[in-house]
Amino acid sequence: MASREEETSDAEDVSQNKMDRHLARYCDTILLTLSLVMFLAITAMKISIGVVYGDIGTSPLYVYASTFPNGIKDEDDIIGVLSLIYYTITLLPLIKYVFIVLKADDNGNGGIFALYSLICRSAKVSLLPSQQAEDRHVSNYELELPNALSSKVKYGLEGSRFAKYLLLIVTMLGTSLMIGDGILTPSISVLSAVGGIKAATPAMTEDTIVWASVFILVLLFSVQRFGTDKVGYSFAPIISIWFLINGTVGIFNFVTYDSSVIKAVNPWHIVEYFKRNGKDAWVSLGGVVLCITGTEALFADLGHFTVQSIRISMSFVVYPSVMLAYSGQSAYLRQHLNDVNDTFYKSIPGVVYWPVFVVAVMAAIVASQAMISGTFSIIQQSFSLGCFPRVKVVHTSTKYPGQVYIPEMNYLLMIASVCVTLAFRTTEKIGNAYGIAVVFAECLTSSFVVLVMILLWKKNILLAIAYVVCIMSVELTYLSSVLYKFPKGGYLPLAFAMILMIVMFVWNDVYRRKYYYEMAHKVSPDKVREVISQPNIYRIPGLAIFYSELVHGIPPIFEHYVANVPALHSVLLFVSFKSLPISKVPPEERLLFRRVQPKELYVFHCIVRFGYTDIRNMEEPFDKMLVDRLKDLVKEDILFNAGETSNDGAKKQEEIERELGALDRAAGAGIVHLMGQSEVVACEGAGIGKRILINYLYCFLKRNLRQSDEVFNMLPKRLLKVGMTYEL
Template sequence: MLGWKTTVILAFQSIGIVYGDIGTSPLYVLSSIFTDGIHNIDDIIGVLSLIIYTIITIPMLKYVFVVLHANDNGNGGAFALYSLICRHAKVSLIPNQQPEDMELSNYTLETPFKPKGTKNLKQKLENSYFAKVMLVLITMLGTSMVIGDGIFTPSMSVLSAVSGISTSLGEDAVVGITIAILILLFGMQRFGTDKVGLSFAPILIVWFALISGIGIYNLVKHDIGVLRAFNPKCIYDYFERNGFKQAWLSLGGIFLCITGSEAMFADLGHFNVRAIQISFSFVTFPAIVTAYVGQAAFLRKFPEQVSNTFYACIPGHLYWPTFVIAIFASIIASQAMISGAFSIISQAQNLGCFPKVKVVHTSTKHRGQVYIPEINYMFMIACIVVSAAFKTSTRMSHAYGIAVVCDMTITTLLVSFIMLVVWKKNIWVVVLFLPFGCIELLYLSSQMTKFTNGGFVPLVLAFFLTTLMGIWHYVQKERYMFELNNKISTESLGKLVNKGNINRMPGIGLLYSELVQGIPLIFPHFIANISSIHSVVVFVSIKAIPIATVALEERFLFRHVEPRDHKIFHCVVRHGYRDELGDHVEFESQLVHHLKEFITQELEAEAKTTTTVEQVPSIHVNENKMAYISQCYTTSDTLIEEGNHRTSSSSSYSITFSSSHMECAEKEMKFIRKAMEKGVVYMLGEAEVVANPKSSIFNKIIVNYAYSFMRKNFRQMDKVMAIPRNRLLKVGMTYEI
């Protein structure tokens, strides 16, 4: 639990990261609603009422008071929700769950189910392969919408701000200035959310003070009567006056007043729930509502100014200061969804649903603040293309809202699952939450009327990204199943290592495999090509756990691969979707340190074991076990060998561990240290995944072309961990799936 001082600091930072998008919506909302002008002066009151209650319903009630609590140990976003569901129901498509994972300190499971209906739902989810596939596809689609939002938000916000000088410079100049600002914005991302947030927060606070001050000024000067918009009856009057169809069509523009609300949840990993609640309730909400009230009061007197409402209602002496602050605020608005997109892509990659990219953790104080260079520059290019193609914020608004409302609807669906599967709420409690989804579907239906006017762009983008993630996850799953079905037995490994032509050279060999249990198929392939292995071999399985973080002391899970004298270990490196594996130097150090700890703890555990054997004519003892004990320990009584049996010379005997136990432990440590001095070599299987010749044409296209293209053009494991080439050994192998 963070202290109030830290929470207040995070709340201050969150203003500079989270609320730029929703905070700059007054720049373009009213002009997007009244695209054909204002035909009835009373419609201003109706639209203002819809704006006020939309902000109260979605950002305040849904996100601040419900969705923020559906976090995964302080993390938000679609994949955080999916991870939470995976921990409480066996819905993961990759069968790598182990009982040991549930013992992790952050792997908290709730008490058994009580409501019968929710228990049945959990069982249906676990037993239905189709439901599992649909759940992960919905999660990917929600992620794709956030990424699409991260592309449209910068273009929309900056274009809207720069449009204040469109009358003097022209449309082409506005687009050029917008592109220049976008290049500057994406160039700043490498400094990290922490530094960007601290620098942006004061600017956005000034922005909120300006728009709320201007709003109060217009309210008092022009028409204080617009305050009656707080009466929800004005919404009914608006629909009755314009007819349902016309009023329904205007909902597409009204929805733009809450774009950026999803950033509160997507960026949650950068801050915490309390910080977001404080900053929205006491700063953002009153500021933007006051701004809309003031604009409505101004339009009641000057309805002809609706196409440029925001800048037209600014008092003359504040025009240029507001214009400059608006430019900075639009840059901040862009930052909100860029940060959220970085976080959610990092989560998707760690859970095996996105190709490998370089993730840079930019803050040592606040875990989860990341920067992804490749994605950053892809975003920059996409934003430039979008800005040049749409040219104005009004045309872009046709596409902008669809990505946002789709993401919100998916969040509502996933949170409903959380309520049933994780919170174990009664089905009727969930029914009370579903009206939020109904409202969002109503807004979505209105937005879809703009499909041919650019609304198709975010949907095509989301379909492309979902397909990319789906293909990657599918092939990773099939690759894992291939390794699992073709793993090498311990007996086969023993025969392989004991071959006379196999040399044991000094050093530590780390063989990477995705297989959590068993010997990977690639190992005998290495031996067949090299005919030698290192004196210490560790099969390393890097396993994603559906939790945010795994404590460092719990991350490495070792076990011996029998027989022990072969010095072969299996290590499962468990990490959460917010964890950083580190470079090869740090990783080596941690792995060897935990290997030594494992050996010490294992010997100590055996040293504490006291074996008492009652007197019998003969005692059968496992020869291998006794041979191992005799190497490391001495006994208090003399053991007399009689044929194939061993008996004690007294009625019972206790194995007492003295200095020889310490000598054995020291011998093991010395062996590991000596191997470490000779160096660590990384062995990676360059597995080429191809479709089985007997598989369908569709499967061949996915595996042989789509997946192969992604694998060749994204980072490999050695690039992600920055493994030096002179310590990397690759052997090729082909998997048919």
């Protein structure tokens, strides 16, 4: 009996030990997974701090100087302005962007073009007639059935040509203002940081400060080619130290000078501030709004980082740090009213002045990185959707696919930023221009977010109204203030935006005209059969790939080619590049094949679908991938259309071998890439406006930009260009 009990006890112990080992392994797996997740989250947060928040983090360098350019008349005005800063930072960067706008990401990508793409997927508002029913089957499309309100808005937008043009123009304007931010942010950040040396060395001249700033700007733009992740990761420790300094110095000043400034959390002080100062208080909003510079980068840089990393870093690092910094400066100003023009450096304890100065200059360099990275991202998106001229897009990271570098724009931004610094020379003058770019871009983003709320999120109309009342009304108030400074430098970002919009509109308009021309003159399948069947046309061994952007039919360049070269390869493949209004297209869904009947012609059509963040560079294996997928199409086509009897099985296999053999022989004989080199001119009888648009503006852009084969990295030795003139 005892033996049985011992055996039972031993069995229970063995079973318990097994359970304990399984539980231990399970717990180890959980801990390892959590550790990995935390490591990745912290790493992403560090990089995002080093890239995204430099601009908003360096705003304390110049906000009070821009808000009180004529000095402080009443020390209670400091409390009113601090209260404005508290609620502006809380409402716009934190509540609007971090907790609302970031939800409007397009599969992890942000920016005004991401919002435009979401709207284009929800309603047919794109002006380019390249939509296909098959596009909705791409897994990333994620369309849901509309409700009553969203249906009304959807049909209203689709039925209004004015609304379609308005959405496109607003998108272009937002993009242009974002690029303008990429010019002004480096200028004001670096100039304000370097200018702090006057607090310790009054003999330092303005010219020396300006040229030192120019040197730093040139250095900053020179390192962009190394990629956002490398630059951001290198800068992450610097900006982290900067936020620590802001918070620490803010606490020191708050405790040392006047802790009563904490009463600024009461918004009634804003009302009293406006009562005391009237119009002057309204004008001062143009300086207060500079405390949120760089918030648009939170959304535009979303493709580089995760939503969670941005939310964590903003909520627990950036927000507390800048709040403490402004609180400390206000406490200092309460006892040193005359130091308002150089509040940041004057409020630093003397023993740490030089270390803080060095970190401030380095942080100012970081501040520019957010807008530069955001500028590259948004240009890539607009280029992919036919709204920006051809530029070289370099993907700088295999680990972070959304990170890009655009050489042409980098040099243009550098030249423009240096010119602004040399021309304006002071942060006050640049601040007048900067405020308009910041607030205008935020207002445009908000207008799109309201549409996304209704069309995609299907929110109640009352929530959309609440957003307009609580957030857009504040932004429009700030916009009215910064526009007051239009003659004092505020014209600069609008001038930049106007030039860029003209470039974008010219390119997009002629791009659409070319597409409509090809649609009207496309070669039908019957015409293809007729052309290929002509007795004077010779079929030579090999595979020819014709490239175009026409997705509905064969482009007219084919007929033009045959008329001049009466020889065709044994297999013809027409490849059309198409951009979908989504961020990424899964690789397995990228290619869409069709076969032109009869089979004996061996003519195929392939649509290559890209998202606006996909890598478009055509590398060497691309043609091999096309041939492999073409073989799969042929096999599927034969298996699907043939009968199911046993005799048919042998016939199917024989037909498959014959078809695949023909493709292999063609590919083995050589693959040639043919690309249309179309020239465009205004048609006879066109008006003067159309002739200027096409014959001068567009042709000037086309001559001075990269050709399609350079953009797609096609090998010159295997590329044949076919010239043709389009009369639009």
